[in-house]
Amino acid sequence: MAILINKNTRVMTQGITGKTGQFHTRLSREYANGVEGYVAGVHPKKSGQEFEGIPIYGTVTEAKKQTQANVSVIYVPPMAAAAAIIEAVEADLDLVICITEGIPVKDMIVVRERMRQINNKTLLLGPNCPGVITPDEIKIGIMPGHIHKKGPIGVVSRSGTLTYEAVGQLTELGLGQSTAVGIGGDPVNGLKHVDILKLFNDDPYTEAVVMIGEIGGSDEEIAAEWAKTNMTKPIVGFIAGVTAPPGKRMGHAGAIIAGGKGTAEEKLSVMESCNIKTTRNPAEMGKLLKSVL
Numbered sequence: 636m637a638i639l640i641n642k643n644t645r646v647m648t649q650g651i652t653g654k655t656g657q658f659h660t661r662l663s664r665e666y667a668n669g670v671e672g673y674v675a676g677v678h679p680k681k682s683g684q685e686f687e688g689i690p691i692y693g694t695v696t697e698a699k700k701q702t703q704a705n706v707s708v709i710y711v712p713p714m715a716a717a718a719a720i721i722e723a724v725e726a727d728l729d730l731v732i733c734i735t736e737g738i739p740v741k742d743m744i745v746v747r748e749r750m751r752q753i754n755n756k757t758l759l760l761g762p763n764c765p766g767v768i769t770p771d772e773i774k775i776g777i778m779p780g781h782i783h784k785k786g787p788i789g790v791v792s793r794s795g796t797l798t799y800e801a802v803g804q805l806t807e808l809g810l811g812q813s814t815a816v817g818i819g820g821d822p823v824n825g826l827k828h829v830d831i832l833k834l835f836n837d838d839p840y841t842e843a844v845v846m847i848g849e850i851g852g853s854d855e856e857i858a859a860e861w862a863k864t865n866m867t868k869p870i871v872g873f874i875a876g877v878t879a880p881p882g883k884r885m886g887h888a889g890a891i892i893a894g895g896k897g898t899a900e901e902k903l904s905v906m907e908s909c910n911i912k913t914t915r916n917p918a919e920m921g922k923l924l925k926s927v928l
Contacts, residue, residue: 637769637814638789638834638841639730639760640706644672644773647704649695649711649719651676651686656710659734659777661687663708666780672773674702695726708766708775709733716762717742721749724757731825732775733761743823759825765795765817778802778817786811788924789835791828792847793820793854794875797917801845801873804921810928813841820849828858836866843869845924846911850876851897856905863909869927872906872913873920874899 646663650656656676664673675698676686682693692698695707707728711719716735723731724746743762750759760767766776770783782799784806792798798817805812816831818824828846835841848855855874862870877899903913914923 637772638831638838639758639767639814639816640769640773640775642672642769642772644706644775645674645702645704646672646706646708646773646775647675647677647692647695647698647702648673648689649677649707649709649723651689651691651710652678652681652684653710653712655734657686659710660689660708662780663774663776666774675704677707695722695728699726699728705729706775707731709735709762711735713737713739717746720746720759720762724750724753724755724759727755728757730758730760732764732766733759733825734764734766734776735761736763736821738762738821740821740823743821747823758830760816761819761821761824763821763824764819765798767814767816768812769814770812776817778815782806783815784811786813787840787842788812789831789838789841789844790815790847791831791835791844792817793828793849794847797847797873797875800917801847801920804918805845805924808921808925810921810925813838822852827854829854829861832858832862832866832870836868841868843871843924843928845920846870846872846906847920848872848874848902850874850879850899850902853897855902859906859909859911862911870911871920871923871927872903872911873915873917874902874906874913875917877903877915
């Protein structure tokens with residue numbers, strides 16, 4: 636079992652003709668699921684062409700119709716990425732994963748409002764995220780596949796590099812992952828920590844979760860409060876930014892502390908009050924998780 640994606644997922648790449656899209660599509664296709672997982676590419680001016688055997692279509696709707704793709708991954712440049720997200724949502728895909736960073740906040744506000752209007756089943760992961768991987772089945776995004784191992788631990792993180800760090804520690808300790816999800820750190824994005832916790836809680840294969848957050852916003856606190864009364868599986872947590880100078884903006888666009896809210900200490904305090912074991916040392920995430928099993 637897993638969440639969001641599995642060996643039966645059929646993926647289209649929006650932006651498949653660009654250098655980044657081609658590079659990561661190739662690596663992801665080679666990871667575990669072979670040619671079958673990546674079934675289409677999309678580019679409005681290159682319909683009828685191919686990339687290493689993957690057919691390219693002019694629209695997301697046409698790609699879905701011809702290949703039954705149910706997930707899109709977006710490597711479109713920032714100025715066009717919001718339109719690409721909206722196109723994928725309007726095509727009623729199951730999941731849209733936007734890797735692109737640097738999308739203007741005002742564009743993502745438009746995306747959010749459009750998603751509210753459509754109100755369909757489509758989930759959005761990102762933007763500015765590393766993607767998602769279900770080890771030994773399929774990976775969608777830019778994460779290094781070789782550090783992952785199949786197992787019962789769920790991972791959710793705002794930080795790409797800390798996702799890899801947590802996964803690497805777990806794998807070294809012999810603890811595989813059910814699914815690892817990088818939600819991204821932009822201020823206006825799709826799935827939040829609490830959304831991923833709900834999915835892990837409902838997944839019978841996931842036994843415990845590593846939750847990694849950052850300074851700024853209140854997403855981690857919201858997730859912790861939900862977990863206190865609803866989560867049936869242990870969670871361990873880490874918040875990046877404990878040593879950040881007071882009032883300083885740093886990290887992702889979403890890592891902005893306002894009015895004294897959103898500090899690392901505040902987040903850790905709320906998490907601990909909600910029975911989430913935490914560490915202030917990123918090198919201890921794996922060992923902390925192992926200790927609660």
